[in-house]
Amino acid sequence: MKLLAAMILAAGLLSAVHIVLAADADPLQDFCIADIAAGPVSNGFPCKLPVLASTDDFAFSGLAEAADPSVYATNGSATLAFVREWPALNTQGLSLIRLDINPGGIIFPHTHNLATEILYVLEGEMYTGFVTNNFGNDPTISNKLYAKVVKKGEAFIFPRGLLHFQLNKGKVLASSLNVLNSQNPGIQLMPSALFGSGIDREMLEKSFFMSEAQVAALETIFQQ
Numbered sequence: 001m002k003l004l005a006a007m008i009l010a011a012g013l014l015s016a017v018h019i020v021l022a023a024d025a026d027p028l029q030d031f032c033i034a035d036i037a038a039g040p041v042s043n044g045f046p047c048k049l050p051v052l053a054s055t056d057d058f059a060f061s062g063l064a065e066a067a068d069p070s071v072y073a074t075n076g077s078a079t080l081a082f083v084r085e086w087p088a089l090n091t092q093g094l095s096l097i098r099l100d101i102n103p104g105g106i107i108f109p110h111t112h113n114l115a116t117e118i119l120y121v122l123e124g125e126m127y128t129g130f131v132t133n134n135f136g137n138d139p140t141i142s143n144k145l146y147a148k149v150v151k152k153g154e155a156f157i158f159p160r161g162l163l164h165f166q167l168n169k170g171k172v173l174a175s176s177l178n179v180l181n182s183q184n185p186g187i188q189l190m191p192s193a194l195f196g197s198g199i200d201r202e203m204l205e206k207s208f209f210m211s212e213a214q215v216a217a218l219e220t221i222f223q224q
Contacts (some may be wrong), residue, residue: 024093024114024182032059034083034090039040044183045083045090061088063098066175071121076166077141079159083183095185096179101168109165110191117178124174125151130164163190185192196222 033053044167047065060081067077081096083089095115101124117129131145136142149169150156152169158164168174194204195218204215 011035015047024202026093029091031058032091034086034087036084045087047090048087048094058088060088062086063096063128063177065100066100069100069102069105072105074108076101076107078107082185089183092183093181097130097180098125099126099166099174099176099178101173101174103168103173105168107166108191109163110187110189111161111163111203112158112180112182112185112187113161115180115182115195115196116164117158117164117180117185118155118188119150119166119176119178120155121150121152122175122177123152124168124172125149126174126176127167128165130154131193132162132164176210191218192222194222194224195219198223 029047029050031053032044032047033052034048035048036045038046043080062085063079063081067079069075069077071077077100078099079100081089083095083100086095089095097117099119101107119126122176127147127149129145132141132144132146148156164177166174196216201212201215201219204210208215
């Protein structure tokens with residue numbers, strides 16, 4: 001009788017368990033060229049009919065040339081190859097970013113909440129790194145910085161969801177090709193998230209020990 005009760009309890013617990021996938025789902029077919037016009041569904045985009053796919057769908061030239069970082073106030077540019085830019089990435093669990101940064105230029109501190117990222121330097125050098133969680137599993141590395149200058153031919157990995165950044169401390173254009181393990185890794189730029197989203201000024205003043213005028217000045221830049 002006790003055994004039967006235990007089995008019933010176990011069955012009840014199993015029925016209440018929901019499996020959560022913390023990564024892109026595995027594909028169920030060879031490929032699924034995204035039908036971007038149809039709009040996203042719960043995890044990606046609907047597929048266009050496989051018979052309509054062509055070789056050109058699987059090729060992408062958008063990262064071939066360096067962008068012009070000087071058109072941005074940061075003197076740094078990020079060219080995306082996510083699923084919206086390259087529909088063949090749909091269901092494949094990968095995406096790319098090309099960074100081009102002038103000397104002294106930066107890529108804002110940011111996170112990708114849905115992906116781990118590897119940066120590979122094509123030209124020049126970048127000061128880059130990440131900061132660990134404030135309250136992670138190991139208190140000995142709480143809020144710890146891991147950063148260095150990475151040079152041409154070298155690579156650096158940013159664990160999923162952690163704050164990271166790039167700065168060109170060299171004297172020539174720095175470029176990198178970055179690989180992320182999600183077709184849509186998400187990007188949250190910290191300055192625009194904080195000062196461009198409409199958070200109550202009092203909150204920002206007290207969080208960063210800034211005056212109202214200082215907060216207002218940053219809002220003017222990022223609320224555009």
